[in-house]
Amino acid sequence: MRFSVRWFVVIASLALVATSCTGDEEGNGGTTSPGASPEPVTITVVDYYGEATPISEEVIAAFEGEYPWITVKYEAGDWDSMREKFTVRVTSGDSPDVATMDMTWIPTFASEAIFADLSELSGGELNGAPITDEYSEGAVEAMTFDDHYVTMMFDFDAYALYYRADQFEDKGIDVPTNWDELSAAAEQLAEDTNGDGKNDKYMFEVYGNDCFHWCQFLFQAGGSILNEEHTAAAFDSEAGLTALEYHKSFLDNGSGVYWGDAEGEPIRGIKDERIGMFLDGPYYMGLLKDGAPDQSGMWKVAPAPYSVEPGSYLGGTGLSIPVNAPNPEEAWLFVQYMLRLEQQIGVYTLAGAAPATEAALGSPELTQEEEYFGGQAPFPIFADTMAIATHFPYVEQWDPIDTIIGTMVESVMLGESAPQEALTDAAAKVNEELAG
């Protein structure tokens, strides 16, 4: 038979297509039957910590040593794209077994029943102890959706005041404890170094387009985002107006610098000293050390000043197991392992974030004095803040509500809307969303 080049190409193409269609043949989906030797399984773990992840190779190796039938396939993600990628994977049936979740994503995902019921998987216990004993009351509430646990908090975020202690000392400024003192401190701290009549250094950062930074002022003024039944907006109150006007006042009197998405990361403003005071979470301790090492010894942390009562939003990272995870039992073993004290301390020492469990919050490693913060032990301040922090309302419409509030804050900070008008308009839109 005459062999033609054409047929050679056809056969080669078919072979190429056949090999490219070969799927992953890793064994998966094994389950541990009670009383039987566990079948080898591979669990997929995805996180967004980046290079400084607490889910390090050493931690994974130690876990695999303790659970030899489980292999961990670790996938490094980043916060910016994590939500999108997680959504695609879960909706396409390719769920990971464990994924880090920003706590503000919980309402959207949990309302679509994307997470496995951790109350059922855990039996109410974490590493042999009741979950309610391992976390603060606020954290337990934050992990609960529709009366069951949907995530286990891995790190937490609540805001405190970072300030340039060296400038405070030079200018004789006392650490503020309430709003009036904060305003006065901001005005004393800010400097006009180029003589154009406008402050350009050591200003108070006014992060102008999200709920995180404004909502803490709302809570501190005694207000709330939604009513108790979560059926209507409550931020268009006297407390909301006070909070909005107070937040804007820093820009009006020139002691504040507006910081939106266009300005990039605030660490840029910290490095070039435009920012001398700001409110943010414990993860910023690590960002300061990495991003502004030359400012070591110049910064300190204090509880956030308040008007009516101390308040902050409660956020952070949770470890969740998707409802269609291939190996939920093994995933739960991994989650528990990561919530042991040693790994929780690693959240601070490796990632510079704040661990969420009560045991870690009180550990000596986290209460040490730090050279970067001028010999202060900053972490206990954040730990105290966690006790008074409030998580965002767990309603399925939280994403659009968050956007409405962020846009409202932005329009007031940029002078496009008057505070009362913006509040009324935003509340109407939120009520429309809640009405469905």
Add this chain to the structure above:
Amino acid sequence: MRASAIPTKTVRRRPLKGRWRRYVAGYVLIAPALLAAGLFLFVPIVLSGYWSLTEYSGLGEPEWVGLTNYIELFGNDLFLKALLNTFLFVLIGMGIGPVLGFLSALLLNSTVRFRGFFRAAYFVPVMTSLVVVATIWKILLQQQGVINQALSFFGLPGHAWLSDPSTALPAVVATSIWQGFGFETVVFLAALQGIPRELYDAARVDGASYWQQVRHITLPAMRPTIMFVYIIGIIGSFQVYDQVFVMTEGGPINSTRTLVFDLVDRFQQLELGEASAVAYVLLAILAFLSYVQIFVFERERG
């Protein structure tokens, strides 16, 4: 009847089996591409169309809602803002970009020195990733960026280009024009070089000025190229996303929120039905505009 004296050659048809053997190799070779197009293009288009008529989060089964998503979209402030912003982006971008490209092509087609350098310089931004270009321009346009420093050098006040709702969209458009007009330059230049020189010689003999030559020779000859540039450009401009995401994330106050940005946002909120509806509205707009352009062009030509 007498048989014809001229012998006729009988054409023997190849047997069916032989013809099939001749074509099967071709079908096998194009099968992977057809399969890929089907799986990654046609199937998603049809599925998305179905989802646009349902309420669907990606989990569970889609719930049929008919045209509800489309009706709600056109009553939604965010979507309408995105629609308006996208039209403005296209209007400004396609109003300036191709004109700049045409003028630079005219320049490069003349006897200017260092033509090769300019050609390369205009095209380098086109070859650069849009994300990289957007990141660089975001840094340039920041409050303490190079643009404001240059203005300050000349005694002019700086501006928060990307934080001001009135300048954020024009800044994003300017970035896109800077990145893309090199492509139009190269396309127009190729078309210019295809116009016979004799036409210009004859026009010069008749006393036509340079701009008269452009108006009566160059533009008519380049009509198919101009149509191509506008159709491709408008389709691309309507799908703007990368530079918006990098530079402004749709802000400030949704002043740079575009249709694709709105689509992605709805997808992230697990509103796949609404996201698909946005995609189909975009498809309808592009199909209509492409049809109008081709219709106008064919009418002028005919």
